[in-house]
Ligand SMILES: Cc1cc2nc3c(=O)[nH]c(=O)nc-3n(C[C@H](O)[C@H](O)[C@H](O)COP(=O)(O)OP(=O)(O)OC[C@H]3O[C@@H](n4cnc5c(N)ncnc54)[C@H](O)[C@@H]3O)c2cc1C
């Protein structure tokens with residue numbers, strides 16, 4: 025006999041004056057290979073077409089479907105119901121503006137983050153279409169790719185106590201992004217420049233190092249190492265600032 | 272009336288939309304991109320295996336050049352492409368990829384020395400020379416004479432989109448995400464922008480622009496089983512078709528990728544076979560060499576998909592509760608290779624199938640994957656029919672893919688077309704002003720608002736999801752890999768009926784705010800019209816070419832059908848009007864044998 029699962033889903037439609045925040049219960053028979061992408065779509069198609077949630081790639085690649093699943097931030101499309109108990113509670117990711125029900129506005133958050141940390145390759149060199157590409161050691165390319173695998177799902181922000189306390193905290197995702205530029209030889213910024221953007225309490229010095237972020241990252245990005253790396257570099261930079269005659 | 276003005280409006284913020292936007296922003300124009308989702312979640316981010324550019328750096332790419340890339344592309348297209356466009360494309364691809372490198376894409380690099388690789392099941396050796404160390408390397412892909420697909424593990428699309436979006440941020444390209452263009456504002460001659468629904472609040476807005484670009488990606492989701500993201504529902508093609516004057520090109524040219532996984536239809540990249548993976552049948556034996564002795568698993572996608580289909584029809588597929596499938600075997604590539612070069616595949620297999628691809632076989636079958644057809648443009652990306660309207664990327668029929676796109680040529684198209692079309696739009700913006708007729712804008716807004724009001728107030732009618740499912744099933748059953756007159760007639764008749772029924776949709780929800788059911792209800796009639804363009808175009812094209820395989824007309828017919836279908840939708844009709852134009856005006860390579868796929872040719 026397959027299980028009948030109970031889903032408690034957070035409901036609130038901020039643009040509907042009659043809507044009040046609360047949990048709504050749904051029941052659905054479990055089928056083979058069921059995951060939350062399929063389950064939520066069945067609920068929407070068959071039981072309540074107004075439920076809001078976000079899926080895009082449905083393959084764990086795009087980061088659209090982050091939500092809090094039985095208390096833990098994760099990607100819904102990748103969550104098999106077989107790994108869940110009979111009762112499934114679903115909440116929107118905290119730390120982001122609510123669009124409705126399980127859907128949150130990660131787009132504005134990440135855009136602002138990327139603007140703040142100036143998340144692009146900084147170089148004085150002009151692109152010359154006639155020229156061959158600049159050589160790079162393949163190990164460096166693979167290392168950058170490793171950090172570039174972040175899908176901006178927001179789970180690390182939802183799991184971070186600091187980010188929940190202060191809205192301007194940039195989070196592990198931003199520190200990882202900065203680490204990515206630090207190891208990229210194409211980015212000509214020095215530690216001083218990075219310090220300007222993350223050498224603050226909104227940046228690396230706000231992190232309490234409890235590593236809720238790393239535990240939930242669906243891409244298994246080594247966030248702990250990146251936080252330590254950035255902290256070390258920025259710590260030195262902070263010390264240099266204290267020394268007379270140094271900038 | 273809420274109105275937003277800008278110089279360039281890009282409908283779409285994937286690789287193509289953003290690459291065009293950057294070109295315009297760099298030239299000092301104000302640029303807004305619309306997107307259903309945050310730009311970085313656009314489906315470009317899901318592209319896995321690689322981007323083709325003839326750099327010829329790695330030893331197996333030695334001797335590669337744009338000419339060889341050109342030949343592969345034209346043959347791949349089964350001579351359906353526009354050769355002038357294909358030529359511009361191959362010549363510019365090396366520049367585009369180096370620019371992406373300059374912007375920060377971590378392309379995999381050549382590592383000097385000996386290493387082993389696999390072809391089919393066989394282990395071979397190669398040696399990369401010292402002088403190429405550190406240059407961008409490439410892997411093998413189907414239908415290519417050299418290793419040409421440049422890659423970042425198997426997350427190439429993601430690894431390209433993030434740096435490109437970074438550049439968009441740098442140049443101040445605005446992205447209005449969670450918005451959906453519902454219609455174009457035009458006067459029959461000129462495009463002036465679009466009516467847009469905000470997917471956060473449900474409100475309508477008018478965007479007025481001196482130039483408008485459709486870069487909204489593919490429309491795979493008109494099929495029930497597709498590798499595409501769930502948002503790939505053809506929004507851009509729909510609004511172009513709805514103008515009545517902008518034609519869609521070659522809508523019948525739909526690509527089925529050999530390796531969608533079963534169940535869930537998620538793609539595993541062609542890079543699996545490029546790196547030496549093999550296809551096995553129920554007896555766990557390779558079968559592709561029996562069909563294609565020369566290219567085997569690495570023939571073009573249309574050919575491999577047809578062979579797989581035939582092989583399963585002969586009873587050699589593996590039975591499963593989700594229908595028959597075949598196996599993809601990458602075990603011999605080894606755990607290290609899989610965890611470094613095929614990482615996403617590794618994750619997908621583990622998370623969605625619960626299998627370890629280093630030890631187990633992957634269940635696969637051909638699955639809808641790519642839309643060669645789309646908004647027909649000239650070589651500069653200008654849409655036929657309306658001045659000021661452009662299109663690029665998968666949404667467009669620029670037409671370098673003809674009837675079959677080669678793996679790796681689409682990522683490449685997004686950034687190459689983005690560069691070329693972007694430049695042309697800049698030229699256009701420099702010399703073009705629009706005069707605004709506010710009545711026109713008000714009317715179009717009113718028309719869309721009335722559609723919404725009607726949907727919200729109807730108390731009885733058809734269920735939105737039922738009709739969508741019906742449309743998808745019709746395409747699955749009658750407009751698949753192999754086609755014939757009887758099936759296509761059935762498809763056209765049934766789709767027409769569905770189209771009529773979409774005139775009477777009823778919501779089960781209230782429709783307030785960002786209601787997802789309302790969004791689908793607004794999109795659905797257009798999706799059915801696209802489905803009809805596909806089915807009717809396929810019915811009328813009485814030959815087989817590339818991905819369009821007619822059982823009743825198995826030969827490619829260059830005498831009568833070396834043409835591109837153009838589908839227009841005059842108002843109040845229930846079928847598109849089809850016209851034809853020559854596939855290519857400039858002929859560098861006259862039609863000939865592809866070197867794979869067999870099949871007769873009528874010349
Ligand atoms: C699983 C998968 C793997 C692939 N792998 C490869 C590969 O390895 N190599 C390769 O060359 N190609 C590959 N492709 C193909 C390639 O990824 C796509 O063709 C290409 O990325 C399309 O880019 P685009 O910019 O045209 O569209 P997309 O990236 O799809 O972007 C479309 C944009 O339009 C927006 N949009 C759509 N409709 C509307 C609307 N109505 N209003 C407002 N905005 C709208 C979307 O939000 C999005 O921002 C793959 C495709 C798939 C499905």
Ligand code: SF4
Nearest residue numbers: 174175177178180241
């Ligand atoms: S670091 Fe991990 S958890 Fe955080 S946004 Fe990126 S992928 Fe998500």
Ligand code: SF4
Nearest residue numbers: 184231232234235237
């Ligand atoms: S380690 Fe830092 S970034 Fe990670 S959860 Fe803790 S405070 Fe947040």
Ligand code: FES
Nearest residue numbers: 080082086087101
């Ligand atoms: S839908 Fe893309 S990660 Fe879940």
